[in-house]
Amino acid sequence: MTPSPELAAALEAAEAAARVIRELYAKNLAVRVKADRSPVTEADVRAEQAIRSVLAARFPGHAFYGEETGRSGGGDSLWLVDPIDGTKAFVREYPMFSTQIALMRDGQIVLGVSSAPLYGELAFAERGAGAWLNGRALKVSRVDSIEAAALSAGNLKTLAAGPRWARYGQLVARLNRIRGYGDFLHYHLLAAGKIDAVLESDVNILDIAALAAIVEEAGGRFTTLEGGPLTLDASSVLAANPALHATLVAALG
Numbered sequence: 001m002t003p004s005p006e007l008a009a010a011l012e013a014a015e016a017a018a019r020v021i022r023e024l025y026a027k028n029l030a031v032r033v034k035a036d037r038s039p040v041t042e043a044d045v046r047a048e049q050a051i052r053s054v055l056a057a058r059f060p061g062h063a064f065y066g067e068e069t070g071r072s073g074g075g076d077s078l079w080l081v082d083p084i085d086g087t088k089a090f091v092r093e094y095p096m097f098s099t100q101i102a103l104m105r106d107g108q109i110v111l112g113v114s115s116a117p118l119y120g121e122l123a124f125a126e127r128g129a130g131a132w133l134n135g136r137a138l139k140v141s142r143v144d145s146i147e148a149a150a151l152s153a154g155n156l157k158t159l160a161a162g163p164r165w166a167r168y169g170q171l172v173a174r175l176n177r178i179r180g181y182g183d184f185l186h187y188h189l190l191a192a193g194k195i196d197a198v199l200e201s202d203v204n205i206l207d208i209a210a211l212a213a214i215v216e217e218a219g220g221r222f223t224t225l226e227g228g229p230l231t232l233d234a235s236s237v238l239a240a241n242p243a244l245h246a247t248l249v250a251a252l253g
Helices: 005-024 042-058 087-091 165-174 183-191 205-217 245-252
Strands: 063-066 070-072 077-085 098-105 108-116 121-126 131-133 150-154 177-179 197-200 221-223 237-240
Touching: 005 042, 005 098, 005 108, 005 121, 042 063, 042 077, 042 098, 077 087, 077 205, 098 183, 098 205, 108 183, 108 205, 121 183, 121 205, 131 183, 131 205, 150 183, 165 245, 183 197, 183 205, 183 237, 197 245, 205 221, 205 237, 221 245, 237 245
Parallel strands: 063 077, 150 177, 150 197
Antiparallel strands: 063 070, 077 098, 098 108, 108 121, 121 131, 197 237, 221 237
16 A cells, blocks of 8 residues: 555654664663653653654644653644553563554544564554555454454453453353453454454553554454543543454443
């Protein structure tokens, strides 16, 4: 596919972040704990600065919302950026982290880039142009029953403390396989048709916006646990192939 100027810029920004990340990985960086108790390192900050520099140069009129530098600018186009989604993995030196870049226009996510430079995967999608992983087109699975499905779950703390926990347990007992691949990876696997659903209850829109574009362009459904649309305030995910999504929403009540 030929990327739009926006997607081309997002891919360039992801590569700029990857250069920073490769340079600083496994360098025993100092770790600071933010007010929300999440860690941040020099790599997070520098990677976001690299992304912002590329996007601002290409689209100075676009707004920007970054994990480390916050929100700025106005208008209908908003870049959503998490420079290192999985900082704990980065700090502990295993490659389960990624850079997430998405563009939201008029409240709709129109493109996404998910770059995992140490893991070796680059996925991206643009509305109407399909989803791609390392140059190969992505398509979700056709598994159509819970009993045959593989589901990956992550960030379940809120779910465990709420009324859906018992229903989740009933769902687990029915599934063919239950895994917890986490972060970018289970969404890449879902979009590639290698697993069938993903469930999370504690996420931030910056973590999932790009992945939503990728899963949906691969033919999947990507909503909150209630089955609602993603907004800037979304904090949960139920993503699946279209044959399973409504069944899973109903099962979780």
